[in-house]
Amino acid sequence: MRMKLASAIILAGSVAVASTAAQAGDGRNGALAAGAAVGLVGGAILGSALSNNAAAEPVYVEAPPPPEPVCMIEQRRVPNTYNNAWHIEDVQVCR
Numbered sequence: 338m339r340m341k342l343a344s345a346i347i348l349a350g351s352v353a354v355a356s357t358a359a360q361a362g363d364g365r366n367g368a369l370a371a372g373a374a375v376g377l378v379g380g381a382i383l384g385s386a387l388s389n390n391a392a393a394e395p396v397y398v399e400a401p402p403p404p405e406p407v408c409m410i411e412q413r414r415v416p417n418t419y420n421n422a423w424h425i426e427d428v429q430v431c432r
Contacts (some may be wrong), residue, residue: 347379406431 408431415426 347416408432 408429410423410427411430412429413428413430415428416422417424
């Protein structure tokens, strides 16, 4: 915001200087050229300050850690590989 305000003040000052010094009727053509140059430079500065609205760099935020798993021991029926029967066994179950 301060850059835009400063650019506007510079432009206003350059217009004021250019309008007082640029009187071609007195034969001071050098003053006219200087005033025109100051006006063009001031306009370029103000134009670049106002049009410099590029998007800001993206901010990458580290993802939060995953929630801790909730684990418990349950008794479940599991198959017995020796005789194809079932038996009860303590099994850790995480959700």
